[in-house]
Amino acid sequence: MLASRPFNPVPGGVMMRIRGLIVCLFIVVLPPEASAQRQLARSILFLDQSDLRGPFYYDIFRAFRQRIAAEAQSQATIYSESLDLSRFGGAAHEQNVREYLHEKYRDRPIGVIVAIGTATLDLVLRWRSELWPGVPVVFGLIDANDVGRVKNEPDITGGTVDLRLADAIRAARAVVPHLYGIVFVGDDWNRQVVFGHWKEEMRTATAGLQVTELIGLPMNEIRQKVATLADRTVIIYSAVYSDEKGGFFPPAVTLRFISKSANRPIIVAAETFLESGGIGGFVLQPEAIGADAALRVLRIVGGEDASHIPITPTNAVKPIFNWLQMQRWNVGESALPEGSEIRFREPGLWQQYRWQSAVAVTVLLIQAGLISILLHERRRRSDAEQDARRRLAELAHVHRQSIAGELSASIAHELNQPLGSILTNAETAEFILDSPDPDLREIKEILADIRHDDLRASQIIGHMRGLLKRTPFELKEVDLNEVICESFELMSAQAATRNVALYLNTAPGRLPVSGDSIQLQQIILNLVFNAMDAMTEIPFGRTIMGKTVVDGGCGVISISDSGPGIPTENPNEIFDPFFTTKEQGMGIGLSIARTIVQAHKGRIWAENQPEGGATFFISLPLLPR
């Protein structure tokens, strides 16, 4: 019966166009009691037209199986057969397969036949009355235009796909603006089990475009040609199953070879081609096909009549593009058709290391919080320090004023020296000028001397003013030797008046420290005054010895006197505020001195000398040279 049925086997026997004949088949084949004889068996025979080596059919099957396993209440047995129709064909092969299936499943009651692909469906329709009479059929991956062939079949349902060449062209235009040409790459259209109908659509779909067909060519030739394509062309890949050596491969694998040579982007129409080097397009999603078939099977297994389940389009075609290829061909996301999905986009750091990133961000936030708290504290501290410095500067100023007061008598005497010289010199000059023959050279000498003395006087006043000036605490590089020399100079007149011998012995070179020279000078003056006061009771031999030495990284100033020493157990008590041994002392001089020294990050201390007298030490860190 089947052999007599007219059909049109294409050489290679893959695509069979039997549209129109199905009507009579239906009448002949279908027994009237078919639906009544329905097997209640839960076994499913899944047939596809390829083999499962390629990812496309495998994905269909996987989705199908997954869905059945997830939904079926009782265990459904799934048998699967790959008819391998893209590689084998012809009446003999079909006969073998038929007998094989017949024998294999003789004792296996099959509940539902699943036929994936047009070629499979053609065979199933031819064989069903003999092999699986009354068994409902579910099909998938049937072009919407081909669905007419099942119109009069009983107990059949399935999903159709709408894989249009026009969509591929749309995708091509999106990928290459101002598209000029299309290059079709694939096996003979007749051998194409999924894309064969494109040949018929070609004329209308490619209107206005230059079309090149690299169809049915050996692989090496394809690879040569796709390497030298013109500008503004796009390759549309259907499927190539063989390489130049005659080996058969799944078309996803052959696409990989082609893509390596291609100098233009490749539009594809199957989701599984994306990974192999296709830039994308409106692609078939195998999982959707498998899932759709599974849903139909489940309904039938659940007791529904297959003929009552409408044949509907499977929503299996979707614009999907490959990000890596888009980068390669410089295609922007905005150029893609609306609703396009982009695959293989490099995941961002956030997507890749979500929780690590979250931890890192949290840590950073906590750190930032801590830092801002610390900064705030530091700010407060520096404000407080500034405040303390300002107070110190004020206090030091008050104290300096009292020192300056004590110094004023000797300063006046100091000033008298240059003033006396100036007066005498000026009078001498007048005298010379009054003479009949004035000696101008001498006048010049006198003027030079006057200038020198004037500068000297202003220097003395400058020192005094420095002491009286209210200055903010300011750290600069100062030479300890210079500070002590100036201080001793200021004190020299005072020392002479009070019959005290001042000696100064400085370390060689400079002793640079970071300091406020006025305040340091103030400390030294204070110490020298104290030493003088301590020696008032001594009738003779009043001596003050100033000294600077380098000790480690510090410059040390020492001021020794020949007085009675410090009359207390602990000589360093004297630095406490309001501690005084003088009748009219306030007891603030040394405490101010200590505060100043501490503000200089230095140390001040006092010792009684074994041979008598006290020595005060000031140690300040030297600046690196």
Added chain:
Amino acid sequence: MPGTVHIVDDDVSFRTALERRMRKAGYEVATYASAQHLLDRLPGESGPACILLDVKIPGLSGPDLQQRLAELGSTLPIIFVTGYADVRATVKAIKAGAEDVLTKPIMSDQLLPAVERALAHHETSRGLKARLDELRARLARLTPRETQVFELVVQGRINKQIAQQLGATERTIKAHRHRVMEKMGVDSLAELVSMAERLDVLRRLSAGIGKVD
């Protein structure tokens, strides 16, 4: 009056100014940075001179120098120069024989008269001293016997007593006495006594100094 001014001051600038002024006023000038310096080169007194001395000089002070010079028999008048008026120090200096005390800054119309006065003063004391030296020289020319006679004569002894004391004849004593009058350049006993007075002979004798017996 021409003369020499010795300036002692540790301040080189003031010293120079004073020196210049003094030279312009027509004086010879010698300068010293310290009291010791002056002592080391003790100035002679062959002509009128004076010392301008800073009270506050390091080392030996002005008053110290004044004392040392007095001990050395110097008659150089000292004008003290001070930085500021210190009444106590001034009184002390004047008592110790200071010629004057000037306060810096010193106007020329104070300084020049002061120097002039000092030089004049020195000239006077220098004249007195010269005459005394002359008398001493004359005294020195007397023989020991004549000196004995001179000392006894000015103590009011008559020839007879002298002869008795010295174990000589009255006549011999008379001859000695005549030579003494001659050598000492006097004509009368009164003049001789006056001279002895000036030479301080009487006081020394009454103190037992140089007593003959």
